[in-house]
Amino acid sequence: MSVVALRNRLTNDDIRRLVKGENDETRAMAARKICRRMDSASLTDAERKAAQDILAVIARDATELVRRALAITLRQSPNLPREIARKLALDVDSVATPVLESSPVLTDEDLLSVLQDAETVKRCAIAGRAKVAPIIVHELLDSRDEAAVSIAAANDGAEFDEAAYQRAFTEFCESSGVMDSFVARSHLPLDVTERLIAHVSDVALNRLVKSHALPPQLAVELSEGARERATLDLVDQAGLAHDPKHFVQQLRLNSRLTPSLILRALLRGHIAFVEHAFAELAGVTHSRAWLLVHDSGPLGLRAVYDRTGMPSRLYPAVRAALDVYHGMEVPQDEVGRAQFRRVLAERAITRFQGIPEEDLDYVLSRFDDDAAPEKIAS
Numbered sequence: 001m002s003v004v005a006l007r008n009r010l011t012n013d014d015i016r017r018l019v020k021g022e023n024d025e026t027r028a029m030a031a032r033k034i035c036r037r038m039d040s041a042s043l044t045d046a047e048r049k050a051a052q053d054i055l056a057v058i059a060r061d062a063t064e065l066v067r068r069a070l071a072i073t074l075r076q077s078p079n080l081p082r083e084i085a086r087k088l089a090l091d092v093d094s095v096a097t098p099v100l101e102s103s104p105v106l107t108d109e110d111l112l113s114v115l116q117d118a119e120t121v122k123r124c125a126i127a128g129r130a131k132v133a134p135i136i137v138h139e140l141l142d143s144r145d146e147a148a149v150s151i152a153a154a155n156d157g158a159e160f161d162e163a164a165y166q167r168a169f170t171e172f173c174e175s176s177g178v179m180d181s182f183v184a185r186s187h188l189p190l191d192v193t194e195r196l197i198a199h200v201s202d203v204a205l206n207r208l209v210k211s212h213a214l215p216p217q218l219a220v221e222l223s224e225g226a227r228e229r230a231t232l233d234l235v236d237q238a239g240l241a242h243d244p245k246h247f248v249q250q251l252r253l254n255s256r257l258t259p260s261l262i263l264r265a266l267l268r269g270h271i272a273f274v275e276h277a278f279a280e281l282a283g284v285t286h287s288r289a290w291l292l293v294h295d296s297g298p299l300g301l302r303a304v305y306d307r308t309g310m311p312s313r314l315y316p317a318v319r320a321a322l323d324v325y326h327g328m329e330v331p332q333d334e335v336g337r338a339q340f341r342r343v344l345a346e347r348a349i350t351r352f353q354g355i356p357e358e359d360l361d362y363v364l365s366r367f368d369d370d371a372a373p374e375k376i377a378s
Contacts, residue, residue, distance in 0.1 A: 002160050031058050035073040049334040052081050066292035067095045075102040082106070089114050093121040108133050115139050123148035132158035141167050147177050153181035165192050173199055180204035188212050190242070213240040235264045235362075238273035245286065248276045257281065260312045260359055266321045267345045267355075267363045269330070269337070283308035293322065313354070320352035342367055 035058070038051035058070045071088045074080040075098040085106055088099045099106070100114065100122055111126055112135070115341050118126075126132070127148045137158055149172060152158040160168070172178040179199040182188065188196070193212050200208060208214075214237060238261075241247035252256040257277060265273045271293075273363055279289035282304050292304035301322065305315055324347040327338075331340055345363045350353060 009108075016323050018265055019305065024063050024065045027061075027063060028065040031061075031066045031069040034058070034068055039074060039077050039079050043208045048079070052084070055081065055084055059087050064092060064095060067091060068098075071095050071098045078104055080105055082110070086110055086113075089122075093119075096122055097125045101128060102130075108135055111136055112139060115143070117315045118143075120145055120147050124151050127151040127158065128155055130157045134159045134164060137161075137164050138167070138215050141171065144171065146172065147179055150175075150177045150181040153178055153186035156186050165189070169195055169199070176201050176204075183211065190214070200280065209239075210236065210336055213237065213242050234259065235268055235270065237266045239268065239270040241273070244276045245280075248273065248280045252280055259314055262310070262358070263314055263317060263321075263355070264362055266318060267348060267359075268366065269325070269341045269344050271325060278304050278308055281309060294326070296326070314356075317348070317352050317355045321348040324348045 034054065038048075038055065055070065055074075059067060061067055069087065071091075080099075080103060082105045085099055085103050087219050089096050089103075089110065091104060096114075100111075113120060115126065115136070118173055123140060123143055124147055126136065128151050130154065132140075132152060137152055137160055140152050141150075141164065149168070151169065153160075168178065169183075176199075179196060180201055181190070182196055183200060183204045190213065193208065193214055196208060197214075237243070238247060248257060251261070257280065262274055262277045265277070275290050275293050276286055278284075278293060279286045282289060284292075284304065284307070289304055292300040295301060301319060304314070305310075305318065310318075321344065327343065330342065331337055345367075349360065349363070
């Protein structure tokens with residue numbers, strides 16, 4: 001199939017506008033239309049080869065707007081020939097950026113080649129890709145470009161290995177932009193979280209302690225005011241802890257595993273924490289505590305509760321909260337979990353009016369925080 005044959009699948013107007021459009025905008029729109037049609041999965045091999053020849057012509061066009069139309073239209077296409085993608089990636093920023101941000105045909109070798117002579121705009125585009133290999137992360141660190149490194153730090157798809165984290169803290173510890181950006185990641189190693197505490201701004205610190213599990217001892221120290229400008233809610237840290245058993249043990253060693261903390265955690269839906277807390281206080285294994293806490297009969301929970309040494313006056317509130325919990329389905333999304341916590345607390349409070357006023361005020365004060373994900377989602 002020749003280029004002529006392929007042209008039969010386009011209109012004469014498309015070709016005419018591309019070659020002799022009355023202005024750059026008209027030619028760019030023609031290029032966009034042609035690129036969209038050429039990206040069709042129905043093209044034969046011969047047609048695709050002919051299409052690549054036309055794309056090469058567009059990539060060499062003297063008009064930046066025409067080349068940008070090509071880059072934007074095929075930025076996520078697996079059908080964009082690698083050589084053309086490489087050419088676009090080395091073009092001016094407006095043309096290169098869409099391809100550098102999204103093109104799946106560019107290899108790490110291609111990206112490294114671009115980074116050798118890249119300025120900030122191109123570095124930032126590469127740093128924000130859906131997947132950034134460790135070798136690319138280190139190249140970005142080599143550039144000492146704070147804007148690009150900040151984007152990579154906040155990008156879950158940027159793979160920071162242990163050496164990259166170490167370099168970031170060594171070379172950018174004075175950059176609040178870089179340090180704060182790490183907080184945006186959905187997961188951080190515990191040692192990284194601990195090191196961030198000393199480097200992030202107040203606002204970022206508050207996000208850090210609300211979004212990432214802290215090492216247990218550090219959580220206790222912060223909540224006790226080791227750093228006065230930090231506010232830490234141990235209840236929600238209980239829910240974030242990746243190792244609830246260790247977290248509970250540290251709390252007990254620091255005399256922070258209080259009945260009030262356990263009741264508040266229960267009313268916030270942090271059931272795993274409550275199980276481990278009961279196991280620690282009752283001196284039984286977690287599996288044994290789990291069976292007793294979730295026993296549908298009247299004796300199991302009472303048996304483990306009495307062994308914890310918690311006040312008998314709180315038992316009806318614990319019983320009511322667990323009964324409500326067992327009658328609900330825990331959703332998996334954050335907005336759903338926020339609503340779940342609210343309903344759990346409201347129903348438990350309604351069922352048992354004897355919850356201590358201080359704990360009740362605490363739970364009610366958390367409702368506003370739970371509403372934040374709902375506002376974002378709306």
